[in-house]
Amino acid sequence: MSRLTIDFAPLKKYRDFRYLWFSGLISRLGSMITYVAIPFQIKELTNSYLAVGLSGAVELAPLIIFGLYGGLLADAVDRKKMVWATEAGALGLSSILLLNSLRDRPSLVLIYVVAGLFAAVDGMQRPSADAILPRIVGHADLPSASALMSLRSQFGVIVGPAIGGIIISTVSVSAGYIADVISFVISLIFLWKVGSVPPNERAEKPSLAGLFEGLKYAISRQDLLGTYVIDLAAMFFAMPTALFPFWADQIGSPWALGFFYAAGTIGALIVTLTSGWVKSYRFHGRAIIWAAIGWGAAIACAGLLHSLPLVLLFLILAGGSDMVSALFRGTIWNQTIPDELRGRLAGIELLSYSVGPLAGQLRAASMASATSLTFSVTSGGVICIIAVVLLASFLPKLRRYDVQTNEFAVHERKKRESLN
Numbered sequence: 001m002s003r004l005t006i007d008f009a010p011l012k013k014y015r016d017f018r019y020l021w022f023s024g025l026i027s028r029l030g031s032m033i034t035y036v037a038i039p040f041q042i043k044e045l046t047n048s049y050l051a052v053g054l055s056g057a058v059e060l061a062p063l064i065i066f067g068l069y070g071g072l073l074a075d076a077v078d079r080k081k082m083v084w085a086t087e088a089g090a091l092g093l094s095s096i097l098l099l100n101s102l103r104d105r106p107s108l109v110l111i112y113v114v115a116g117l118f119a120a121v122d123g124m125q126r127p128s129a130d131a132i133l134p135r136i137v138g139h140a141d142l143p144s145a146s147a148l149m150s151l152r153s154q155f156g157v158i159v160g161p162a163i164g165g166i167i168i169s170t171v172s173v174s175a176g177y178i179a180d181v182i183s184f185v186i187s188l189i190f191l192w193k194v195g196s197v198p199p200n201e202r203a204e205k206p207s208l209a210g211l212f213e214g215l216k217y218a219i220s221r222q223d224l225l226g227t228y229v230i231d232l233a234a235m236f237f238a239m240p241t242a243l244f245p246f247w248a249d250q251i252g253s254p255w256a257l258g259f260f261y262a263a264g265t266i267g268a269l270i271v272t273l274t275s276g277w278v279k280s281y282r283f284h285g286r287a288i289i290w291a292a293i294g295w296g297a298a299i300a301c302a303g304l305l306h307s308l309p310l311v312l313l314f315l316i317l318a319g320g321s322d323m324v325s326a327l328f329r330g331t332i333w334n335q336t337i338p339d340e341l342r343g344r345l346a347g348i349e350l351l352s353y354s355v356g357p358l359a360g361q362l363r364a365a366s367m368a369s370a371t372s373l374t375f376s377v378t379s380g381g382v383i384c385i386i387a388v389v390l391l392a393s394f395l396p397k398l399r400r401y402d403v404q405t406n407e408f409a410v411h412e413r414k415k416r417e418s419l420n
Helices: 009-013 015-046 049-057 060-076 079-101 108-131 139-170 173-192 208-220 222-238 241-250 254-273 275-279 284-304 308-336 339-370 373-393 407-419
Strands: none
Touching: 009 015, 009 139, 015 049, 015 079, 015 108, 015 139, 015 173, 015 241, 015 254, 049 108, 049 241, 049 339, 060 079, 060 108, 060 208, 060 339, 079 108, 079 173, 108 339, 139 173, 139 254, 139 275, 139 308, 139 407, 208 222, 208 339, 222 284, 222 308, 222 339, 222 373, 241 254, 241 339, 241 373, 254 275, 254 308, 275 308, 284 308, 284 373, 308 339, 308 407, 339 373
16 A cells, blocks of 8 residues: 555655645635636626637637746746746736626626736746756655645645635635635745745756757657647547536536536546555556546546536546546656756646647537537547557657666666765
8 A cells, every 4th residue: 555655755855845835735726716717707708618618719829928938937047936926927817807707797808818818827837836846856756746746736626616616606706716816825925935946057048049949859859749749639639628617507417517627636636646656667658648548538438428427437537547647747757857958848848738728628619519518528539549549659769668768767867866
């Protein structure tokens, strides 16, 4: 059992990691309330599949632009200060949503604008938040720290939507936004206690040349590139989140909306709590490929069902599969990418695990509008499986990835050992 149980040692060993972890936990809880509140408010204002799907589409361009720029900054500035500044910016945006919701006629356009700005702020923050981990945690503890970061996120995704659903349905959307504002204030207090994480001594000023250097590095490594494209395909073809408000209505359970949002993360939480085996499993590429196939299969099955317990069960299985992929993708990234490139590559990673879901929401909504919700979900899962199998056939280095022998993993391991 000790090999399966999640390792909490990094929370005890590293003070800065502990403060960063609790800051993100509080922030995630509030953000997930808003994550439910925005599509719910749009649905109430428009009752349109496409209008809800558009809330994800408006985030694409800001996320791509600012995600890449945020990656450049993460290699050139103090990563802790970048996380703090962007968290403060998100606090301001939540306040705008709150004020808009208190109007007699809330502005739909303003909701879309703020959603786009949230994506920009997230794009600026996430590369620094991801790249900070190897600087505050020892190399050998990185798999455990990644699992703990996932646990933090999963707790927020499970509890946040559940709390949000209750608050929104029993009080108001405005009350949900108030909760998010309060969470950001508390998060900023914890972040303030994290020590500085100055840029690497070999860091250069942000530039297009630096961005292309990061892109060139990512493309030059088939194993690394494979982690991006496999996840992009899985999320684009089989991400049904935009349909959740309508799916809950279709099976006669509008009260269960929060459970739809939380189900996938319940599966992810189960995997994370039993993730001790990740430290000893060597073939990370295989795990990513099979997990993406499992995700597509579970989503396809969920789309065929009309029973709330069964739909939630397969969404839980989908979330568990996605978490296996996320754990091994994060471990490959943290254990093989040089620190001086870590921020830029974190920007690329942000696009790989964020653009896919956002574009996938628009795909799912558009297909549901043209056909039906059931066809959109099920066909997406099937296409996901086909796409992942085809991509994996062209990625032999990802299929054969072994953390014990991979040249980049060996190099980074030796470099970290020489510094200690």
